[in-house]
Amino acid sequence: MDRTLTQSITIKGTRDGLAILLKEEGEFQEVLDALKQKFSEGGSFFSGGEVTLDLGVRPLQEEECSRLKEVVEESQVRLKGILSDSPITKILAQQLGLQVISTGSIIHSRTRQDHPVRIQRMDGTFPGTVRSSETSGKGGAASPPVPGVAAEPTLLVRRSLRAGHKVNMDGNVLILGDLHPGAEIVASGDVLVLGSLKGMVHAGATGKESSFVLALDLDPTQLRIARYVARSPEGAGGRRKWRRRLGASTQKSGKPEVARIKDGAICVEGFSGNLNLDEGHL
């Protein structure tokens, strides 16, 4: 048995059956090859019970997800479901007909390793956690993480987005520029526009209702947070309406504003430098 390959996957027995943990980092093809090898060697080891595949935080591409599905189907192993901490992976798996188990309903077989402070890669393969002090000593207990730090990747766009441009991001989005009418941002996390937001924004697109949208000039054609949709109130009089539709400012003094869900509706408030997020919203 090739030692390096087998580290891509780890098998654990839990009271709910067998769980196969797939390595969260590195080339997915290596992990798939290891899985294939394990299945073909396994023989009777896997029969008679159901297996859970634990993907951890690894975000999958659509193509990787279907390859995974193929490997499972070819092996004739009975799959109980997929366990994943990545919203995009969960959606993709569901679309492909794979059963996705919510992390609450099964005993965690993976000890979630908390990495020390690191530079985050924009593709999110090394999610980080910010701690209030360094962990020290062998196996010393980790100090609690600082609240309000999003462990999702953030896309930084250093330009304005024009009509026809569309950003899809599993994570947060920050635009250093304007969002023209006709441009769109769809993000699973928060959206911040350091400029005029005149296009369409969907924050919390995978269902996170604690997501917010912040802009120096919040004037969207349509604004969505999770499953809520809102459009800017019609300006008084015809002149303001057509100016808004063009993308011209209806008032020159743009104040920074934040939109988020409060009491079951999207609500816009002035932003004074403090978001006042509750402790529970991480």
Next chain:
Amino acid sequence: MGKVIVITSGKGGVGKTTTTANIGGGLALAGRRVVLIDADIGLRNLDLVMGLENRIVFDLVDVVEGKCRSYKQALIKDKRFDSLYLIPASQSRDKEAVNPEQMRELCSILRQDFDFTLIDCPAGIEHGFKNAIAGAEQAIIVTTPEVSAVRDADRIIGLLESEEKSNPRLIVNRVRKEMVRKGQMMDIEDLQEILNVSLLGVIPEDERILISSNKGEPIVMDPTSRAGAAYRAIVAKLDHPGDGLVCEEAVPGSGVQSEGNGGFLGRLRRWFVKEEAAL
């Protein structure tokens, strides 16, 4: 080495063909060697507007397909000018008859023989658009002060940026000063802010344009027309880029500046300067 400029808009009917004919005519009047290419294959108009329809023998598709020995056989010389030529489009083919690579080849040849090659781009963002921009290194965006035209222009600018034809310049056509004054039509500063590209010129609405198109006489030849004067001002800017003698106002006497907005940091500074001014 000459310049190859594409005149595009996204939206149809805003004045690309008229602008191509008039800028071309104006440059020729200023003594330049100019060739105009009608890239709107299937719906050719540039020849009509120039009054050269009855002299067409070969067209752009014939050139790229090799039906004529060289592009020179397809050139139509406009006898009213010293050095203005036209390569017309085909009326019976469609835009798939030409591909971007062929356009690039043709433009690289024309660049050596002419001071200015102006390409009249068809409306839309599909194959015809891709053909027209392929050979050009500069772009002029034509728009009118109207919601759909502005939105389409924004899309086009975004597409040009992805093709790395950066710093396109804007011509705002069919402006009615009275309506702007009454607040019924957007003003040029608003347009510049929305589109965020540098302004090349502003053409006022002029009913003589309709007459001149029908007659096949580009209005730049008319010394009494305001639109003609505006086109001549644009030609002066194109012909002397960065020349200190050329006045910085996009339209003389209008007080409209033509500089861009200084990029993202310039725009960001305006937010905070405004805040301070409000205090």
